[in-house]
Amino acid sequence: MSYRVLHYINQFFAGIGGEEKADISPEIRDGLVGPGQALNPALNGEAEIIKTFICGDNYFANNIDAVCAQVVALVKEAKIDALIAGPAFNAGRYGTACGAVCAAVAKECNIPVITALYPENPGVDLYRKLIPIVESSDSARGMGKAVPAMASVILKFLKKEELCKSDHSCLMEKGIRINMFYDENGAERAVAMLVKKLKGEEFTTEYKMPVFDRVEPRPAVKDMSKATIAIVTSGGIVPKGNPDHIAASSAQNYGEYDFANVKDLLQNEYITAHGGYDQTYANEDPDRVLPVDVLRDIEKEGKIGKLHNKFYTTVGNGTAVANALAFGKEIGQKLRDANVQAVILTST
Amino acid sequence: MATIVPISVSVGANRIIPTVSIPYPLGNPKLNPVEEKNLRRQLVEKALKALQTDVTEQTVFTE
Numbered sequence: 001m002s003y004r005v006l007h008y009i010n011q012f013f014a015g016i017g018g019e020e021k022a023d024i025s026p027e028i029r030d031g032l033v034g035p036g037q038a039l040n041p042a043l044n045g046e047a048e049i050i051k052t053f054i055c056g057d058n059y060f061a062n063n064i065d066a067v068c069a070q071v072v073a074l075v076k077e078a079k080i081d082a083l084i085a086g087p088a089f090n091a092g093r094y095g096t097a098c099g100a101v102c103a104a105v106a107k108e109c110n111i112p113v114i115t116a117l118y119p120e121n122p123g124v125d126l127y128r129k130l131i132p133i134v135e136s137s138d139s140a141r142g143m144g145k146a147v148p149a150m151a152s153v154i155l156k157f158l159k160k161e162e163l164c165k166s167d168h169s170c171l172m173e174k175g176i177r178i179n180m181f182y183d184e185n186g187a188e189r190a191v192a193m194l195v196k197k198l199k200g201e202e203f204t205t206e207y208k209m210p211v212f213d214r215v216e217p218r219p220a221v222k223d224m225s226k227a228t229i230a231i232v233t234s235g236g237i238v239p240k241g242n243p244d245h246i247a248a249s250s251a252q253n254y255g256e257y258d259f260a261n262v263k264d265l266l267q268n269e270y271i272t273a274h275g276g277y278d279q280t281y282a283n284e285d286p287d288r289v290l291p292v293d294v295l296r297d298i299e300k301e302g303k304i305g306k307l308h309n310k311f312y313t314t315v316g317n318g319t320a321v322a323n324a325l326a327f328g329k330e331i332g333q334k335l336r337d338a339n340v341q342a343v344i345l346t347s348t
Numbered sequence: 349m350a351t352i353v354p355i356s357v358s359v360g361a362n363r364i365i366p367t368v369s370i371p372y373p374l375g376n377p378k379l380n381p382v383e384e385k386n387l388r389r390q391l392v393e394k395a396l397k398a399l400q401t402d403v404t405e406q407t408v409f410t411e
Binding site for chain 1: 349350351355356358359360361362363367370371372373374375377384385388389391392393395396399400401402403404405406407
């Protein structure tokens, strides 16, 4: 007896229509539809697509919880053993839908799930920690590669077999660290890796460095004498007492402080909350980290239009990149809403 | 404005002004208060100049 698989697809891959049909409500069909015709043979007869759940991408986006609940109900009612969603490639709403239904089914039904997305699909960042995602190309041209990879992984999950190397290489990292046991200690492994590197041989790192994104440089400020300039710091300068309790390391938040009437950051009125450098000098004169005194002079001289009345601060000390990114996005949005033209960011 | 320029480069800053030292990027406790404020002023003016300069790639403003 083969395992019973449910396949989730959108209106486009079901052949119902494109954007003009994106608001169609869910429909359940028996057997295969669209990409299921490629997926089913790849399951080798060990598993079979029993039902296909079709939903318009806009309908899904407007009814996420309700559609997820419908998928969960179908899994229980039809005694489904595994859910395959997509592949959704670089389709944003479809990818998010695939991630959401997989996450809901994994949580509520505790059965294996899989989807396949392009790395830049927004569904990846939303769901990569919760569900296994096969890396696909950006368009349906990559169907031929994504389908066997999804089939291989889901069959291993169903049969409770270990994933092989090629399965791991096509799955996106969940960003979870697992304790491992090795025969050689860390120093020995590091030296072995270095020797390989020196010889120009291939080696595999045990801890990848984060990849930072790049942004296009913004154009120059045309007329500084009319510009509103803001200041932001990762050096932890806060009003005395650190009212928002910004942590000395691994910051979980940032502070927003009105300093419209402050001409100079004075000792005992402002301090640093940063726990990663000697605080003596910053506490003695916080302008050494956030140059308010000088900027007030420059503002008075009319060389800048205005110093924005709020400054933003966090502690850049072992702070998670994901947190820093989130702080930066929020602060950037607030500054944009306040019509700030340029920002000086100081870092310790 | 940061002291460890390679970090600013690796995280993707586009206009970078090297500063004095980690615990006092925009100051120097060895100077008297007037000299120190002058130093800070020069650094901030450098930043304002960088903001008024068009760049096409990550740029470290050393001058």
